[in-house]
Amino acid sequence: MALLEVKNLRTSFFTDAGEVKAVNDVSFSLERGKVLGIVGESGSGKSVTAYSIMQILAGAGKIVGGSIKFNGQELVNAGEKVMKTIRGNRISIIFQDPMTSLNPTYTIGKQLMEAILLHTPRNKKEAYDRAVEMLRLVNVNEPEKRMKQYPFEFSGGMRQRVMIAMALACEPDILIADEPTTALDVTIQAQILELMGSLQKELGMAIIMITHDLGVVAQICDEVIVMYAGSICEQGTADEIFYNPCHEYTKGLMRSIPTTDTKGRRLQPITGTPIDLLNMPKGCPFAPRCDNAMKICIRERAERILINDDHAASCWMNVKKAYENGEVTIDNTDLPQKDKSSAADAEKTDQPDQKKSKQTKTKSDSTKKGGGDNDR
Numbered sequence: 001m002a003l004l005e006v007k008n009l010r011t012s013f014f015t016d017a018g019e020v021k022a023v024n025d026v027s028f029s030l031e032r033g034k035v036l037g038i039v040g041e042s043g044s045g046k047s048v049t050a051y052s053i054m055q056i057l058a059g060a061g062k063i064v065g066g067s068i069k070f071n072g073q074e075l076v077n078a079g080e081k082v083m084k085t086i087r088g089n090r091i092s093i094i095f096q097d098p099m100t101s102l103n104p105t106y107t108i109g110k111q112l113m114e115a116i117l118l119h120t121p122r123n124k125k126e127a128y129d130r131a132v133e134m135l136r137l138v139n140v141n142e143p144e145k146r147m148k149q150y151p152f153e154f155s156g157g158m159r160q161r162v163m164i165a166m167a168l169a170c171e172p173d174i175l176i177a178d179e180p181t182t183a184l185d186v187t188i189q190a191q192i193l194e195l196m197g198s199l200q201k202e203l204g205m206a207i208i209m210i211t212h213d214l215g216v217v218a219q220i221c222d223e224v225i226v227m228y229a230g231s232i233c234e235q236g237t238a239d240e241i242f243y244n245p246c247h248e249y250t251k252g253l254m255r256s257i258p259t260t261d262t263k264g265r266r267l268q269p270i271t272g273t274p275i276d277l278l279n280m281p282k283g284c285p286f287a288p289r290c291d292n293a294m295k296i297c298i299r300e301r302a303e304r305i306l307i308n309d310d311h312a313a314s315c316w317m318n319v320k321k322a323y324e325n326g327e328v329t330i331d332n333t334d335l336p337q338k339d340k341s342s343a344a345d346a347e348k349t350d351q352p353d354q355k356k357s358k359q360t361k362t363k364s365d366s367t368k369k370g371g372g373d374n375d376r
């Protein structure tokens with residue numbers, strides 16, 4: 001059993017302008033001791049996914065469908081009493097800007113001790129010792145002295161270390177890190193990531209690392225989900241996402257990060273703006289920004305297609321490729337029977353249409369019976 005199993009999660013904000021479908025049919029699982037990356041541009045639904053798990057959505061936000069199981073226990077509609085035993089104890093979260101989470105009027109020591117006293121059965125003296133131990137663990141020098149200082153006396157990187165210490169003080173099974181390094185400069189970013197990686201190995205917890213930066217993913221994640229407009233467009237092992245991206249959006253993200261290959265070449269940002277979540281199109285939400293969009297992309301959303309056991313993507317390009325490689329069978333006699341070359345011709349003019357796609361199978365799909373868990 002996975003430590004965390006999210007199935008068909010849907011979260012909306014009910015605003016005066018209408019229902020904002022911020023998270024739309026999101027499914028993933030997280031195994032004990034693994035690091036899962038959630039990647040996507042700003043506004044893609046990463047934080048709302050995390051806040052749904054923690055059930056700390058802003059007033060107008062509601063989970064409207066799906067299931068979130070932690071250790072087999074359903075959290076959706078479990079109620080605040082149950083969530084209080086989970087939040088901060090079994091699942092902790094750290095935010096992008098530690099200043100918003102730290103109280104500027106209390107010392108770091110008092111805040112750390114409060115968290116420990118609230119979430120563990122320790123007494124005051126034990127909480128003090130634990131707080132010092134945690135500061136040492138996250139490489140804060142002279143922890144006893146630092147305990148007496150206020151947040152403003154800490155640098156941004158040091159404050160984030162304190163937040164990590166606070167989140168880890170009760171040894172959670174899952175640490176959700178929501179863009180924990182975004183507000184920091186590059187060198188400090190690297191140090192914090194390294195720290196998280198080593199703590200993860202040492203303590204054996206699972207991490208959900210939320211980021212808009214694929215570079216962060218490369219450094220620390222085992223599995224990755226890529227989100228666009230509230231949905232997962234691609235998911236797989238970090239290696240698969242990096243070396244074999246199969247969604248045009250992920251490919252765009254890859255082209256926009258600096259690598260040794262791109263030295264001396266211009267990085268290509270993804271142009272255009274994300275779709276308005278109040279007016280979701282029928283087709284692929286990335287179509288207006290996709291250089292390779294086809295007619296079918298405007299008409300219909302691609303279903304999730306298994307690329308292999310470790311990888312799935314929702315992009316029509318994979319169906320097109322499968323046609324071109326002869327890996328797709330058309331098994332409905334109502335369809336015009338075409339040889340491979342004429343099928344490829346049809347692709348060029350009108351690309352795989354709705355009717356064909358519903359009645360075709362890629363080899364990878366048909367050979368993966370039983371791996372159907374991933375199929376939706």
Ligand SMILES: Nc1ncnc2c1ncn2[C@@H]1O[C@H](COP(=O)(O)OP(=O)(O)O)[C@@H](O)[C@H]1O
Pocket residue numbers: 013015020021022040041042043044045046047048049058060061277
């Ligand atoms: N409090 C809110 N009220 C209304 N809509 C919201 C609210 N918070 C988030 N949203 C909507 O959800 C979308 C996803 O937000 P979020 O998960 O914070 O994105 P990100 O991927 O940057 O973390 C936003 O683009 C916005 O449309």
Ligand code: SF4
Pocket residue numbers: 247248249284285286287288290291292293294297302314315316317
């Ligand atoms: S489904 Fe079509 S529009 Fe969407 S990313 Fe793939 S090719 Fe581009």
Ligand SMILES: [Mg+2]
Pocket residue numbers: 046047048178179
């Ligand atoms: Mg966010």
